[in-house]
Amino acid sequence: xxxxxxxxxxxxxxxxxxxxxxxxxxxxxxxxxxxxxxxxxxxxxxxxxxxxxxxxxxxxxxxxxxxxxxxxxxxxxxxxxxxxxxxxxxxxxxxxxxxxxxxxxxxxxxxxxxxxxxxxxxxxxxxxxxxxxxxxxxxxxxxxxx
Amino acid sequence: xxxxxxxxxxxxxxxxxxxxxxxxxxxxxxxxxxxxxxxxxxxxxxxxxxxxxxxxxxxxxxxxxxxxxxxxxxxxxxxxxxxxxxxxxxxxxxxxxxxxxxxxxxxxxxxxxxxxxxxxxxxxxxxxxxxxxxxxxxxxxxxxxx
DNA sequence: TCACAAAATTGGAATCATTACAGTTTTGAT
DNA sequence: ATCAAAACTGTAATGATTCCAATTTTGTGA
Numbered sequence: 001x002x003x004x005x006x007x008x009x010x011x012x013x014x015x016x017x018x019x020x021x022x023x024x025x026x027x028x029x030x031x032x033x034x035x036x037x038x039x040x041x042x043x044x045x046x047x048x049x050x051x052x053x054x055x056x057x058x059x060x061x062x063x064x065x066x067x068x069x070x071x072x073x074x075x076x077x078x079x080x081x082x083x084x085x086x087x088x089x090x091x092x093x094x095x096x097x098x099x100x101x102x103x104x105x106x107x108x109x110x111x112x113x114x115x116x117x118x119x120x121x122x123x124x125x126x127x128x129x130x131x132x133x134x135x136x137x138x139x140x141x142x143x144x145x146x
Numbered sequence: 147x148x149x150x151x152x153x154x155x156x157x158x159x160x161x162x163x164x165x166x167x168x169x170x171x172x173x174x175x176x177x178x179x180x181x182x183x184x185x186x187x188x189x190x191x192x193x194x195x196x197x198x199x200x201x202x203x204x205x206x207x208x209x210x211x212x213x214x215x216x217x218x219x220x221x222x223x224x225x226x227x228x229x230x231x232x233x234x235x236x237x238x239x240x241x242x243x244x245x246x247x248x249x250x251x252x253x254x255x256x257x258x259x260x261x262x263x264x265x266x267x268x269x270x271x272x273x274x275x276x277x278x279x280x281x282x283x284x285x286x287x288x289x290x291x292x
Numbered sequence: 293t294c295a296c297a298a299a300a301t302t303g304g305a306a307t308c309a310t311t312a313c314a315g316t317t318t319t320g321a322t
Numbered sequence: 323a324t325c326a327a328a329a330c331t332g333t334a335a336t337g338a339t340t341c342c343a344a345t346t347t348t349g350t351g352a
Contacts, residue, residue, distance in 0.1 A: 019318085019329065038309080053331040058310070074220045074273075077339095079309070092265050101265070119238050119247070122276040127220075130268040165300065165347085184338080199302040204339065223310095225338070 002030040014069035025060045029084035035100040037079040075127045090126035096135035148176045160215035171206045175230035181246040183225040221273045236272035242281035
């Protein structure tokens with residue numbers, strides 16, 4: 001559980017002036033590893049910050065992503081998701097329940113090197129999809145019933 | 147340049163009954179490696195098929211993706227893109243001009259193996275972003291002018 | 293060839309995430 | 323305390339995608 005001090009330091013480290021709203025949003029991301037959507041963040045915080053506007057959540061998350069403090073994930077067709085874990089890792093999304101998990105990752109550097117010279121690669125994301133542990137059985141029985 | 151016969155064979159191979167519209171859409175994808183959006187496909191074909199409906203393009207591309215005949219790419223925040231090249235490869239998107247290119251790929255298998263046991267991974271996509279050859283200079287001058 | 297049911301297509305309306313914008317509040321320097 | 327800049331807010335607009343009911347096409351059996 002990260003405390004406010006750590007959150008504020010994180011924001012300042014990435015050149016984001018800490019405001020009440022920005023601290024709350026960043027704090028939420030640093031303490032909840034669920035790769036939340038804008039809606040999830042908004043709904044989770046609007047009880048404690050009743051005046052919070054969804055536009056602020058949109059703006060703040062875009063700002064945090066632009067400054068490199070968080071990752072913007074496009075693993076979900078519908079909604080953008082955010083991740084405060086900016087270390088090198090891949091993502092997995094269950095095709096049944098929709099949950100997004102982190103995957104340990106080694107070797108991505110080797111993969112991207114092949115394009116060196118032709119393109120300047122600044123970011124890369126590995127998205128995996130399939131069935132999570134608790135949905136495996138469901139997926140198999142569904143396959144049989146076709 | 148793929149001819150109609152090859153397109154029809156491809157559709158049948160993936161269990162998609164070939165209709166006039168489906169053939170046209172698949173043919174377009176097989177002959178244009180631009181990773182087009184629904185809109186691009188629709189605009190490119192509506193001249194030759196005046197009655198074509200955008201809903202049909204949506205439905206057909208979703209169907210082709212579901213049957214495994216094409217890839218659905220979420221590399222673009224705004225629009226889904228489609229790719230008739232279903233061999234193992236990564237994608238690159240230029241952050242300035244928005245063009246999407248294929249990248250040769252080796253090593254992705256090694257990367258995904260790490261999650262074996264916990265998740266059943268059925269698909270994976272590696273998305274790289276940065277600056278393409280013709281936008282490199284633009285990116286650098288933009289960086290200086292901040 | 294005709295009739296009919298199933299599949300495919302169509303177009304307009306509805307949905308829903310995201311963005312634009314204009315007004316209000318907060319912050320920080322003097 | 324004052325004032326300008328930055329941040330926040332809420333509503334309206336946008337735009338990709340989906341829904342759905344009506345129409346057209348396809349394929350099969352009489």
